[in-house]
Amino acid sequence: MSEEQQQPEHRSRPTSQAFRDFVAQGWAPRSSAPVEPATVSPYAAARRAEVSSAFPGERLVIPAGGLKVRSNDTDYVFRPHSAFSHLTGLGADREPDAVLVLEPQTDDEGNDAGHEAVVYFRPLADRDTEEFFGDSRYGEFWVGARPTLEDIEAELGVTAKHIDDFKDNVAKDAGSVSVRVVRESDVDVSAVVDQARSSQAHTDERTEKQRELDAEFARQLSTLRFVKDEWEVEQMRDAVTATSHGFEAVIADLPEAISRGRGERWVEGVFGLYARHEGNGVGYDSIAASGDHANTLHWIKNTGDIKDGDLLLLDAGVEVDSLYTADITRTLPVNGTFSEAQRKVYDAVYAAQEAGIAAVQPGNKFSDVHAAAIRVIAQHLFDWGLLPDGVSVEDTLDQEKGQYHRRWMVHGTSHHLGIDVHDCAGARREAYMEGELKPGMILTVEPGLYFKADDELVPAELRGIGVRIEDDVVVTEDGHDNLSGFMPRSADEVEQWIADIWKR
Numbered sequence: 001m002s003e004e005q006q007q008p009e010h011r012s013r014p015t016s017q018a019f020r021d022f023v024a025q026g027w028a029p030r031s032s033a034p035v036e037p038a039t040v041s042p043y044a045a046a047r048r049a050e051v052s053s054a055f056p057g058e059r060l061v062i063p064a065g066g067l068k069v070r071s072n073d074t075d076y077v078f079r080p081h082s083a084f085s086h087l088t089g090l091g092a093d094r095e096p097d098a099v100l101v102l103e104p105q106t107d108d109e110g111n112d113a114g115h116e117a118v119v120y121f122r123p124l125a126d127r128d129t130e131e132f133f134g135d136s137r138y139g140e141f142w143v144g145a146r147p148t149l150e151d152i153e154a155e156l157g158v159t160a161k162h163i164d165d166f167k168d169n170v171a172k173d174a175g176s177v178s179v180r181v182v183r184e185s186d187v188d189v190s191a192v193v194d195q196a197r198s199s200q201a202h203t204d205e206r207t208e209k210q211r212e213l214d215a216e217f218a219r220q221l222s223t224l225r226f227v228k229d230e231w232e233v234e235q236m237r238d239a240v241t242a243t244s245h246g247f248e249a250v251i252a253d254l255p256e257a258i259s260r261g262r263g264e265r266w267v268e269g270v271f272g273l274y275a276r277h278e279g280n281g282v283g284y285d286s287i288a289a290s291g292d293h294a295n296t297l298h299w300i301k302n303t304g305d306i307k308d309g310d311l312l313l314l315d316a317g318v319e320v321d322s323l324y325t326a327d328i329t330r331t332l333p334v335n336g337t338f339s340e341a342q343r344k345v346y347d348a349v350y351a352a353q354e355a356g357i358a359a360v361q362p363g364n365k366f367s368d369v370h371a372a373a374i375r376v377i378a379q380h381l382f383d384w385g386l387l388p389d390g391v392s393v394e395d396t397l398d399q400e401k402g403q404y405h406r407r408w409m410v411h412g413t414s415h416h417l418g419i420d421v422h423d424c425a426g427a428r429r430e431a432y433m434e435g436e437l438k439p440g441m442i443l444t445v446e447p448g449l450y451f452k453a454d455d456e457l458v459p460a461e462l463r464g465i466g467v468r469i470e471d472d473v474v475v476t477e478d479g480h481d482n483l484s485g486f487m488p489r490s491a492d493e494v495e496q497w498i499a500d501i502w503k504r
């Protein structure tokens with residue numbers, strides 16, 4: 001971003017030397033208390049070791065990304081790239097413009113000796129600098145004190161260097177050392193890497209090859225996140241616990257949401273309050289969908305009223321400070337009781353979810369979860385006479401010739417969950433869809449049925465009913481653990497949950 005953009009004309013900063021001298025002095029010494037090592041640091045080191053052994057002898061560049069402009073001189077809250085977060089352990093807000101470099105090492109005989117982890121970033125500026133008081137993007141007066149190089153080294157157990165040294169260091173030996181970069185994270189860093197590479201003989205073929213190597217690198221980093229370590233599972237437990245508090249607060253406020261009008265926004269706000277208070281925020285825009293809005297899968301406008309007798313589909317998750325997010329859906333009768341038609345749809349989705357959750361077993365394939373859940377959905381639709389005449393359950397489940405049931409559940413049943421709500425999305429399709437479930441993987445199981453208000457193929461009593469039930473399930477050595485399973489799921493449990501909260 002240019003200086004002019006950062007500094008609108010109507011703003012001015014004092015420039016006299018007298019002011020500079022004045023503002024630089026009279027401050028208490030900075031704390032000299034040592035920064036404690038982060039609990040994540042040994043886990044992040046183990047993750048880096050996996051990357052190191054997959055790419056021996058190569059220089060690996062993983063940028064955090066930069067600040068993004070929201071409007072003119074106002075930025076969005078910073079969120080580091082997920083690969084950077086995973087491999088450093090740095091979470092919310094940390095650190096704009098930083099770059100993790102895994103620098104290849106050799107032993108005395110010149111043999112490959114792994115990588116040194118170096119975090120380049122913009123450290124805390126001294127008080128006698130212009131940045132200290134004058135830089136609204138990075139300065140301490142504006143955004144608070146950032147860590148020093150020593151702080152980051154102590155916190156993360158890595159080598160820390162000033163970002164100003166990055167360009168020269170990444171370019172050194174670029175002719176002889178292969179350099180890979182996560183391109184999508186920071187265009188400026190990618191440009192620096194490309195420039196360093198251009199010291200090699202430049203051909204279109206070489207550029208294309210390099211892009212392929214970069215893409216493969218990003219894919220591997222995404223794939224590496226399939227299996228979560230114990231620290232990550234704990235983060236997910238925290239995210240789920242905070243999310244359950246948000247859901248309870250929403251239930252407590254349902255009468256208020258109904259009476260105020262624009263109840264969906266009220267629900268979004270109540271959940272967001274808990275998300276922001278107990279975590280970093282929401283892990284994705286909350287879907288607060290009442291009545292027919294539940295049939296719009298990504299209904300995030302949340303502009304609707306909530307009316308007595310509606311179902312409210314709330315799909316929401318708290319992202320904790322480490323950036324791990326829950327992704328949970330409950331479909332709630334807003335007056336506390338399911339109607340007969342609502343319960344009929346709910347019970348079908350619940351049965352499908354039970355089947356999907358049961359399929360979360362080590363050794364099963366990821367796609368088995370969807371296969372188990374969708375079979376139950378298809379069976380119910382068949383039993384209710386909704387599939388076209390002559391189409392059996394097996395017919396509709398046929399991938400090539402069937403799939404009629406998808407009219408009422410067009411989405412998949414599962415996705416990986418972690419730092420990204422749709423985690424590991426960069427992994428190869430075969431590795432994702434046909435991959436074997438392994439202990440430590442965390443998946444959502446989230447079947448649904450969606451009968452739009454204008455769907456003339458379904459009986460009138462079902463029109464306008466949309467139900468999804470979504471839980472976050474970790475694969476264990478001998479099965480699974482539903483991390484959010486303590487939140488009521490069956491129709492009876494949900495009614496009891498609402499009654500209990502309203503009695504408080």
Ligand code: GLY
Nearest residue numbers: 284315327446470
């Ligand atoms: N909340 C988005 C999803 O369920 O995938």
Ligand code: MN
Nearest residue numbers: 315327328470
């Ligand atoms: Mn969801």
Ligand code: MN
Nearest residue numbers: 327444446470
């Ligand atoms: Mn989901």
